[in-house]
Amino acid sequence: MTGELEMRIEAVKAALPKYEDAKRIEHTLGVLSECVWIADAFSLSDEDRTALYTAALLHDITKSKTDEEQLALCEKYGICLPADRQSVLSTLHQYTGAPFAREIFGDKVVCGRVYSAISCHTTGKAGMSPIDKMLFAADFTEPGRKYRSCMQIREYLHGECGKINKNDKAALSRLLDSTVIKIIGFTVTYLIEKGKKIDGEMLSAWNAMVAG
Numbered sequence: 001m002t003g004e005l006e007m008r009i010e011a012v013k014a015a016l017p018k019y020e021d022a023k024r025i026e027h028t029l030g031v032l033s034e035c036v037w038i039a040d041a042f043s044l045s046d047e048d049r050t051a052l053y054t055a056a057l058l059h060d061i062t063k064s065k066t067d068e069e070q071l072a073l074c075e076k077y078g079i080c081l082p083a084d085r086q087s088v089l090s091t092l093h094q095y096t097g098a099p100f101a102r103e104i105f106g107d108k109v110v111c112g113r114v115y116s117a118i119s120c121h122t123t124g125k126a127g128m129s130p131i132d133k134m135l136f137a138a139d140f141t142e143p144g145r146k147y148r149s150c151m152q153i154r155e156y157l158h159g160e161c162g163k164i165n166k167n168d169k170a171a172l173s174r175l176l177d178s179t180v181i182k183i184i185g186f187t188v189t190y191l192i193e194k195g196k197k198i199d200g201e202m203l204s205a206w207n208a209m210v211a212g
């Protein structure tokens, strides 16, 4: 990466303690390290790396806010969610995080691709870009997550990637898709078992990515 891009990432990283406590920063840096692994495995360009690393660093920037603060930010940024989505409060930080991060760091740092990745990192969405998918996967497979499902999917992603020729972009893209599908499948099953609501965007992501 060029010096300028590296400095941009370092500046975002240095600002994190203003918005996240030590435990969340640990998770955020775990997501960043997983994104570095993905960027290397997928041979990303400097520009793609910068977008992915920035999104990783900023993805949970509003996560520590209360439900009331989340709803106030939704109002501030004109985020209108259907009633059933408003009740899935744990997902609101993806919608508030993107405009909040842009307000602080500007739209050069939080460009359209970073904005998109932050705003679907919890639920996914139909028509996710590769950067969206990479952040979505890394949030689940980062090394600090010790749940069995997270470790299994991490093992799958890393293990299968090792079997693919780095120049075979189509195979890498299929692996990224199947990783995202596994994460959504696990999450939906878990939510059903717990009798919890499923965000409609997650179902849209599922329907857009599975065949038939």
Ligand SMILES: [Fe+2]
Pocket: 059, 060, 063, 093, 121, 122
């Ligand atoms: Fe999050």
Ligand SMILES: [Fe+2]
Pocket: 027, 031, 059, 060, 139
């Ligand atoms: Fe996260």
